[in-house]
Structures are given as structure tokens and as C-alpha cells.
Amino acid sequence: MHRQTLFSRMVGGAARAAVIVGALAAATLAAQAEGKTLRFAFQGTLNALDPYSLNETFTLGMLGNVYEGLTKRDKDLKIIPGLAESWETIDPLHWRFHLRKNVTFSNGDAFNADDVLFSAERVRADGSDLKTRIPADSEWKKVDDYTVDVTLKTPNPILFAEWDTWYIMDKEWAEKEGATKPVSAKDTNPGPAAYKANGTGPFTIESHEPGVKTVFKRRDGYWGEKLIDTNLDGVVFTPIASDSTRVAALLSGDVDLIEPVPVQDVDRVNKDPNTAALTGPELRAIFLNMNQIRDELPTSNIKGKNPFKDPNVRKAFYQAIDIEAIDKRVMRGLATPIPLLIAPQLYSAPDLKRWPYDPEAAKKLLTDAGYPDGFTVGMDCPNDRYVNDEQICQAVVSMLAKIGVKVNLNAQPKAKYFAKVLAPGGYDNDFSLLGWTPSSFDSWNVFVSLATCRDATGKGGPFNLGGYCNPKVDELAKQIVVETDVDKRNQMVHDAYKILLDDTSHIPLHQQSLAWGKRKNLDIVQRSDDQVLFYWAKLN
């Protein structure tokens, strides 16, 4: 009797499930009849749609389908004209931008100089996470409806290098929506514009439920049809946090595109006749920070002094880490060791090479520095930010154990990790792992973010977690940003990197690879800045 009830219940459940599946299938068929919809799954969520809330690759990339900057970047990341048709330097301190005519926002409003001036104000306002996109002291003037003049206090040869992700907003729309001020990502009240978007780009956002689903629709009347190549009518974005669930969704055909594919599943995705993995170098450098600013490391058994202040100790750590082995095993070949704090595609020099992996030499350096038996130190590591970040840290722990250094690993989710090790947490880290992509694709960003002196509050190099400080690097950084002679500038960049390498300021590890998974019937461009751009996607 009991079994029968159970059985009938199971049949009932199955019937109900069949109805749901049927309905889903019908919905999918209907969607296909209407046109081509790309289904995309990412590991994280898309939160507020305010384009100045969060300076993060994924968010900016998604919004880049809807919004546009004065400049754009093409498939090879070369800067091309965007909403600015052309520009000229009148003298090193004066720039003139000629704006594109006949451009409309998706609500129909015309694009003109007022929108640029408004956006230049808004991006520098409190709450904006993209304040560094334009110099704080620059002055913006409207010459006519389609000409804007920018006056700088100091010369800046890379002024517009990051403008492809400084998105121009519509002044009238923002005033109507009450969104004239940017809302910080930390703000618990997301503000009126958090779920709406109005850009000049080829897509619009039809609906947005953070953490659940975002629906993009293709719009009519986009000015740049020549620049794009897509047959999509819309995109449905869903976040899928679990690695294996995301891969399963791709393999079963529930989604057309996933990011990222876990490195261990790249083979599996490639073996399936219907799916393929798109891999390529990402412009992110992964490296380790060693805290040299503290007088004593709180997590260490060495009291009264900080071993990391000794360059030999830092070099010993460097030479004890077998990055080739990590890249081969943990990253399964999907990473390239790097000698500098920047991806080789952005800067490399033949004479700047990694210190060789040599545990014997490392042990000797440590002994010479006065630590023949090693010491103890705590390590902070994120576990959901970079590709296999926690596994990399674990491998580092076991490699350092071989030269007698006992590392206590504290791996935690990125929200907690960043809150602890970055400026708001008082840079509370002795030894930590970080990744960095210079958003201008230029070395100057690397120096001023990661390697110039800072004080305890973060004045100076804001992401210089180890507090490395060499006045020579600071001086070079100051000169690099104003130098307009390319050869001289390159020489100074080279000199700065040489100092960082000789001082073992950080331990550069590798450049990780992008790994997207797609159905075979999808063609999409994978740019090495990791932005997912739907306007170069085609479903066959």
C-alpha cells in the first residue's frame, strides 16, 4: 500500500515535470521563431546598471553592449573613434574632441556636447568608482553642439586610453530619472537608475533582475552598424555560480555561452561534438605581495623585525616557487609565467627575465639573511576571484615549506578578502595574492597602482598591498606620465621595471588564460580584456 502511494506520487511528479519541460520547450521554440537569442551564463552577478558604480571588467563589459564611450576599442583592442569622431591636441594642455552627429540614445534623445559635459561631471562626482578615468582638475568646455574642449593642468599623453569604458550618459534622461549623481556600489540603496539603462550602443536592456536574469534586446537606429557583426535579436544573461553546474548547462544546451570554463573542464568541453572552449591570453597579471611597510609581521613568529624588509628574503621566496609546475598542473597549461607585473602583450623587454626557480639558492639566501630554519608567516588569498586562486596559494604553501617557511593560508571569498587586504581594511596582509589588469593597457597604471610608495592610509600606490617603496620608481612614474617622447618614455618604463625586478618588489606569477565555453553554432570575438561583447556574436 505504502509503496503504491509512493509510486503514484512519483508518477504524478514526473507528469508535472514533463508539463514544465514541455512548457519550457514551447517557450524556447517561440523564442527561436521570433529570432536569435543568445543565452549567456557567467559565474558572478550583474548588479546595478549605473555605469559609474563599479570599475570591474565584467560589469563594464556587459554595459559596453548598451553604452559607449567617446572612444571604442576594436577586436584587437586598438583605440578607434567612438562617440568622438576625431580629436586633436592644440598644445599638450589643450585637447579638442569632435563629436559624432546623428547619434541617438535608445530612448530617442539626440547625443550632443551637453551629454559629454554632464558625463564628465558625473564620473568625477562622489560615489563614482571610475573617478580616475579623467583627470580631476581638467576643465571641460562646450564650443558648439558637437565640439568639446578639454584643458589639462599637466600634460597627459594617455588621456583617453581608458575612455572606451567611460560611458556617455544622456543628460535629459538622467535628469528625468533622478540619476544625476552616481551611486556607489557600496551603497545599500541602489538608486533610481540601478535597473534601467539608456545608452547609444547596439543593445538595450529590457529587464534586469540582479542575481537572476537580465534580458538585452537589439535596438533599431544604431549609428555604428558598420562596426558590428551580429545576427542576434536579444541576449538572456543568467548567473550560474557553481562551476560544474555551469559546464553542465553548456553541455546540455541550456546556454550557448559560459564564462569561465574551469581549467580542468576545458578538455571535456572541447571533446563534446557540440561545444568548444575559446581560450586565449588574458591581460591580467597574477602576483604575490610581501608586506615591507610593517615593522613587524603580526602573523609571523619573528618578532621585533620584518623579514620581508630584506630583499634577499623576498628573492628567496621568489626562487622557491616553481611557477612552471603550477602552470602545468594547477593551471593545466592555461597560464604563462611572467617576469613583470604586466602581461607580456602589453609590455616586455628581452633583458627583463624571471629569476630562475632554484630551491637550493633560495635556501641559501634565507640562511644568509639569518633565517636558516625559515620562519612562519600568514598568507591571504581569495578563493573565487582568479582562476584557481586558492589552489595556486596552496601550491605556494607547499613549495615554501620545502625551504623551511611555514605558511598559514587564509583563503576566503573575494568580498571578505578585499575588505581585509585593501585600503578599507588597513592593508591587513603580510603575504597575499593579487591580480591586476591596467585598464589603460599602459605600464604607468601598473607603477602608480601597484608599486609607488604609499602610507598606511593608502595615499600613494592604492593597490600596493606590500607597501613596496623606492623613491626612484616614484620619480620615474612622475616623469613617465608627462613624457610625450615615445622612445624616452619607453626607456623610463624599462628602467622602472628593472628596479622592481632587482628589488624583488613583488613575485610575479603568471598571466592567466581566458576560457569561455560556447556551443559550436556560436561565433563570438574573444578580446583579451575579457569583455563579453554581444555585438560581435553570431548564432548559426
Add this chain to the structure above:
Amino acid sequence: MTDAIRVKEEQPGVLSRILRSDLFYSFRRSPITVISAAVTLVLILAALFAPWIAPHDPFDPASLDIMNSLLPPQWTADGQAGFLLGTDDQGRDVLSTILYGMRISLAVGFASVVLAMALGVTLGLIAGYVGGITDTIIMRVADVQLTFPAILTALLIDGVARALAGPQAYEEIVVFVLVLSIGLSFWVQYARTVRGSVLVEANKEYVLAARLIGLRSSTIMFRHVLPNVVGPVLVIATINLALAIITEATLSFLGVGVPPTQPSLGTLIRIGNDYLFSGEWWVTIFPGITLAILALAVNLLGDWLRDALNPKLR
């Protein structure tokens, strides 16, 4: 056994008393039970003596080599001698991590069962013996808790403890938190069973006699009533042991249990789960099989004990 025999043998040893008991007879007659008992014993001993029998120490980072990571089991084509069941993503020997992981699983299982039993039996005794408003309060609390699945209660307690302690401190106390959360979610069954038995026992003559000679309530409860209701409690405890081990594994699988630095079986299964798609099945399958065997063996023992102690089934 008659009194006559007992007189002749005068003071038989504990062992011979066990060997001649009905319980042991029924045990001997059931091959499945003998096998389950043997398996359970072997697993418990293996966990206890893990530091001596495990081929590697998985918690000594200096002994790990990343180049040994994700080696398949020894008998397969790419297997390597010394790693019988293969290695995980950090080059740890899977067999050794299972042995060490089982220690945590078993320790949490036993400790939480003891906690649940102590709590449930005490409350059940009080409810049944004292009765009245005390009984009502205790049993209504139990009823409310029964409406939640045990895993939910455990998750709730675990979550609160995590928030209160902070991540770093939490890792140090995690085993105790697990014991507490699992123990607190399993006490209801004991309380209800004991209360039921106490209601039956309380009216029996030996209890009345004990009352008449003026013994205190607590003495009567623990010295007189308890020994007579201990049978069903033992049965529940055995079955709950398997449940507790699985609950701990579930919590760890969900990522709220013990951290990867001191993995239990559940943590090992969770870590290995990430590698299932890529064909590195051994990282998750072997801890999974171990957990299944352990839970099955303990469950079969519990089943047998339940039947053996049930006079109606004899």
C-alpha cells in the same frame, strides 16, 4: 539460563556473559550483521591509527609535490606506485586523506550522538516523569523542532556560530560547532522515545516502591527508570550515528562544515566534485564509497540491534 546453572558456574566473567547472551546469539546468527560489525570496526581502527598506517601525511605541506597532482589510481595505466587510490589536485594521496578525513567524520559523528543522547534522554526523562506543564513545554518545543528537517537546524546553528565567531576563529572551533549543531538537531527522537517509555514505567510497582521509601525524583529517574528504557535509546543512537556522519558530510559538502585544510569525508567529496566532469573521478568517488560503506555498515548494525531488542520479533 536457569538459576541452577548460574549457581554451579559461580560469577561468570563479563566476556562469557556477553558470549552467552541472547543478543550475541542473534548477532552470531546474522552473517550480514557480523560483516557490518567487522567493516565498522576496521574503518574505526583505520581512522584511529591513521597517522601510523597512512602512506603519507596529507597535512604536511613540505611532503607534497604539485607535480604529483591528480595522478590516477595505482592500477590504471598512468598510476604511480605509492599512491594506491591516486592523488588530488594538490598532489595529496587520496587514500591518506580518506583515512585522516574519516577521523573527523567519525569524531563528529560520535560526539554529536553522545550530545544528542545526553540532552534527549535527560529532557525525555524529566518530561515523562514530572509531567504537567514541564512535560507540555518540553514536548511542544520538540514538536516544533520536528517540523524542521535536522539539516536545516544544523545549518542555522552553524550559520549563527560562523557569523558570531568570524572566519578565522570559526576555523578553530568548527569541529565543536558541528558537534553542537548536529547534536542539537537530533535530540528530539531520544526525548520522545524516552518520554513514552517513562510513561509506561512510571506506574510500575518498582517505581512506586522507590517513591514510597522516599527517594528523590532525580535518583528514581536516573537510577531506576533509566536502565529500563535504555534499550530503544541504544537503537536510536546506532542509527543516528550513521545519520550524524551523513549530516556532517552534507554540511561539509555544502561548504559550511570543516575547511579543506583539515578535510572530512564530505569536504573531500565536495573538492573532488569539481573534477568529475574532467574525468578525474577518483578524487571524489573513493571518499564517496568510503562514506557509503561506513554509513551502510552502521545502519545495518542499528537495524539488527532494533530487531534483536524487540521482544515481539523473537
